Amino acid sequence: MKLTVIGTGYVGLVSGVCFSDLGNEVVCVDKLSEKIELLQQGEVPIYEPGLKELIQKNTEAGRLSFTTDLSEAVQHADIIILAVGTPSLANGEADLTYILGAAQEIALSIKGPKIIMTKSTVPVGTNEKIENQFKQLSVHPVAVASVPEFLREGSAVRDTMNPDRIVVGTESEAARQRIEELHRPLTDQILFTDVRSAEMIKYASNAFLATKISFINEIANICEKVGADVTMVAEGMGYDKRIGSSFLKAGIGYGGSCFPKDTQALIQIAGHVDYEFKLLKSVVEVNRDQRYNVIRKLETILDDLSGKSIAVWGLAFKPETDDVRDSPAFEIIASLLHCGASVKAYDPIATPNFRKLLDHSKVEYCSSAQEAAQNADALCVLTEWSEFRAVSPAMIQAWLRRPNLIDGRNMYSEEELANTELIYYSVGRPNMNNGVKEQTPQLSF
Ligand SMILES: NC(=O)C1=CN([C@@H]2O[C@H](COP(=O)(O)OP(=O)(O)OC[C@H]3O[C@@H](n4cnc5c(N)ncnc54)[C@H](O)[C@@H]3O)[C@@H](O)[C@H]2O)C=CC1
Numbered sequence: 001m002k003l004t005v006i007g008t009g010y011v012g013l014v015s016g017v018c019f020s021d022l023g024n025e026v027v028c029v030d031k032l033s034e035k036i037e038l039l040q041q042g043e044v045p046i047y048e049p050g051l052k053e054l055i056q057k058n059t060e061a062g063r064l065s066f067t068t069d070l071s072e073a074v075q076h077a078d079i080i081i082l083a084v085g086t087p088s089l090a091n092g093e094a095d096l097t098y099i100l101g102a103a104q105e106i107a108l109s110i111k112g113p114k115i116i117m118t119k120s121t122v123p124v125g126t127n128e129k130i131e132n133q134f135k136q137l138s139v140h141p142v143a144v145a146s147v148p149e150f151l152r153e154g155s156a157v158r159d160t161m162n163p164d165r166i167v168v169g170t171e172s173e174a175a176r177q178r179i180e181e182l183h184r185p186l187t188d189q190i191l192f193t194d195v196r197s198a199e200m201i202k203y204a205s206n207a208f209l210a211t212k213i214s215f216i217n218e219i220a221n222i223c224e225k226v227g228a229d230v231t232m233v234a235e236g237m238g239y240d241k242r243i244g245s246s247f248l249k250a251g252i253g254y255g256g257s258c259f260p261k262d263t264q265a266l267i268q269i270a271g272h273v274d275y276e277f278k279l280l281k282s283v284v285e286v287n288r289d290q291r292y293n294v295i296r297k298l299e300t301i302l303d304d305l306s307g308k309s310i311a312v313w314g315l316a317f318k319p320e321t322d323d324v325r326d327s328p329a330f331e332i333i334a335s336l337l338h339c340g341a342s343v344k345a346y347d348p349i350a351t352p353n354f355r356k357l358l359d360h361s362k363v364e365y366c367s368s369a370q371e372a373a374q375n376a377d378a379l380c381v382l383t384e385w386s387e388f389r390a391v392s393p394a395m396i397q398a399w400l401r402r403p404n405l406i407d408g409r410n411m412y413s414e415e416e417l418a419n420t421e422l423i424y425y426s427v428g429r430p431n432m433n434n435g436v437k438e439q440t441p442q443l444s445f
C-alpha cells in the first residue's frame with residue numbers, strides 16, 4: 001500500500017517506519033525542514049530504541065522517504081495518516097490548530113479520492129470537523145477514519161509491531177476494508193466502531209491508566225502513614241486478573257506529553273456537554289501534588305533547603321526516552337530553586353532537552369551520575385534509568401556529603417540498604433535509617 005504520514009513526532013515517525021517495514025511504500029512529511037534534513041541523512045530527531053536501524057533498513061530498501069513537500073507527497077498515497085500534535089491550550093482543551101491546518105493543506109492539494117486516517121489524539125467530534133473541511137475545500141471524495149495510537153515512548157517500535165488492539169472508527173466501508181488490510185499483519189484484534197467511540201476510546205484509555213497511577217500513589221501515601229509497603233500491596237492487588245499488575249507503580253506522579261494533556265482535555269470534553277468529570281479532576285489533582293512529596297521528604301530530613309546542594313538523577317519523564325515534556329523533574333527542580341537550594345542534575349540522555357526548559361545559574365548539568373551526587377547534601381532519584389539501578393546504595397553514600405537518599409521510583413531494596421548509613425525515603429514504603437527500617441507508626445484505634 002502507499003501511505004503518506006503527516007507529522008514526524010513519535011507517532012508519525014514510528015508508525016511510518018513500522019508500516020514501511022511491513023512492506024508498504026511510505027512518505028513521511030514534516031513542515032520542520034531541519035527535522036526532515038536529519039531524517040534524510042539517516043539521523044533520528046528523537047531517542048527511541050530500535051528506530052534508527054529500521055529507518056536505515058527501509059530507506060535503503062527504497063520503501064521509506066522524507067519530505068517537507070506535503071502537496072506533492074499526498075498525491076502518492078492511498079491512505080494519508082494524520083499524526084500532528086494536539087497540545088493543550090491554556091484552559092486544558094486540545095489545540096486543534098495543527099490538525100485542522102494539516103487537513104486544510106491536504107484538502108487543497110489532493111487530486112483524487114483519499115482515505116484520511118487520524119492517529120492524533122483528538123476530542124470527540126474532531127474527525128467530523130475534518131470531514132466537513134474536506135467537503136468544503138475539495139471536490140474529491142474523502143473517507144475519514146479515527147484510528148487512535150496507543151504506543152508508549154521508550155517501547156514505541158515494539159508497541160507498534162505488537163499492539164494489544166487496533167481501533168478503527170469510520171462510517172466508510174471502503175476505508176474500513178483498506179485500514180483492516182493495512183493492520184492485519186500486526187494483529188487480529190481489530191475493533192470497528194463509529195468515529196466518536198474511537199475518539200473516546202483513546203481518551204478513556206489514557207484517563208483510566210492515569211487513574212490507576214493516582215490511585216496507587218494515594219495508596220502509597222496512606223501506606224507511609226500506616227507502615228505498610230505499597231510495592232507488596234500493588235503485587236497483591238495485581239495478581240487479581242480483574243485488576244492487573246500494570247500501571248500500579250507508585251512514584252512521583254505521571255508526566256509526559258500525553259497523560260497530563262489528555263486528562264485535562266477529557267475534563268474539558270465532558271465540561272462542554274455539561275458533565276463534571278469529578279473522578280478525573282481528582283486524579284489530576286493527586287498527580288499534581290504527588291511530585292511535591294519529594295520536597296516535603298527533603299524538608300523532613302534537612303529542615304531548611306536554603307543553601308543546600310541537591311543532586312537529581314533523572315530528567316526525562318520516564319526511562320528510555322529523551323522526552324522532557326511535562327516531566328515531574330521540572331517542577332521538583334523549580335521548587336528546590338524556590339527554596340534556595342542549588343541543584344546538580346544528571347540524565348543519561350535527556351539533559352540537552354531539559355536544559356532548553358530550564359537554564360538557571362543554580363542548576364549545574366553534570367555529565368555523570370557520580371559527578372551529580374558528589375558532595376551533595378541529598379540525592380533525589382526521579383527517573384528509573386537502569387544506569388541508576390546499577391549503582392549500589394553504598395556507592396551513593398560514599399559519593400554524597402550527607403547520606404540522604406530520596407528514591408522517587410522505589411529503585412532500591414531493603415537488602416541493598418541494609419549495610420549503609422543512608423537515610424532513605426522512598427514512596428509508600430517504610431523509611432530506612434542506618435540500614436534499619438524506621439519503627440512502624442503506632443495506630444491510634
Ligand atoms: N508521543 C506519544 O507517545 C503519543 C502521542 N499520541 C498523539 O499523537 C499526536 C502526535 O504526537 P507526537 O508524535 O508526540 O507529536 P509531536 O508534537 O512530537 O510532533 C508532531 C509533528 O507534526 C509536525 N506538523 C505539525 N503540523 C504539520 C503540518 N501541517 N504538516 C507537516 N507536519 C506538521 C510538527 O512539525 C511536529 O514535528 C498527538 O495527538 C498525541 O497526543 C498518541 C499516542 C502516543
Ligand SMILES: O=C(O)[C@H]1O[C@H](OP(=O)(O)OP(=O)(O)OC[C@H]2O[C@@H](n3ccc(=O)[nH]c3=O)[C@H](O)[C@@H]2O)[C@H](O)[C@@H](O)[C@@H]1O
Pocket residue numbers: 121149150151152153154206209213246247248249250251252253254255256257258259317318
Ligand atoms: O497517548 C499517549 O501518548 C501514550 O501515553 C502513555 O504512554 P507514555 O506517556 O509514553 O508512557 P507511560 O509508560 O504510559 O508512562 C506515563 C507516565 O506514567 C508514569 N507511570 C507509569 C506507570 C506506573 O505504574 N507508574 C507511573 O508513575 C511514568 O513514569 C510516566 O511518567 C500510554 O501508556 C500510551 O498507551 C499512550 O499511547
